[in-house]
Amino acid sequence: METMILHGSPRKNQNSDTLVDYFIRGMNANGDKEVKEVKHFYTNELNIKPCQGCLTCATSVNHSCAIKDDMEEIYSAYKKADTIVFATPMYWGYMTAQLKTVIDRMEALAWEGFENKTFVVIITYRHHCESTVAFFERIAPFFNIKLFVITCCTYDEDEEKDIPIIACQDQLQEAYQLGIDLGNREKEKN
């Protein structure tokens, strides 16, 4: 099985990345072999141009994108992956621009091969995350995607300060347990 992680935060190893880490640890928790392959893409570090809306992908051979950049590696990993993890903090009411840029470019996959995957969406936020949850909930049935969403508020409204992610134990355990559940499901398949 292959799992692809799209890290949307520019802050490496912080809130959303820590939840991803617990998810992966869960996947590898109770097996004799590790999840075959986990591919991490730190979107902030990649050279990915925004979609130009040319729709070359609609008509080109294999629906390939006209832009040649780091998305090519993501296209190839997506096609091989069973599970795709989208991890992002909320920025001004939505996922980060880095992750949205990748999703826009996924137009080239939407013609063929986008469907029948498992999506794990991990969102960290201070006040609201509904818009990004709603986006994934809307596309999932259309593409026959099994969707799992973990949301984690990293802010204490009363104290008016951020909560360290390690104090968000319920959500970290939720991520870990989801990893175990999906890991077991895949092992049963093999």
Ligand SMILES: Cc1cc2nc3c(=O)[nH]c(=O)nc-3n(C[C@H](O)[C@H](O)[C@H](O)COP(=O)(O)O)c2cc1C
């Ligand atoms: C530029 C910026 C914009 C943000 N906008 C929002 C927002 O609109 N809604 C919200 O709930 N949190 C917002 N936050 C808070 C982050 O989503 C939150 O701190 C998150 O846990 C950070 O996750 P990370 O450590 O993975 O980057 C914003 C943070 C930054 C830096």
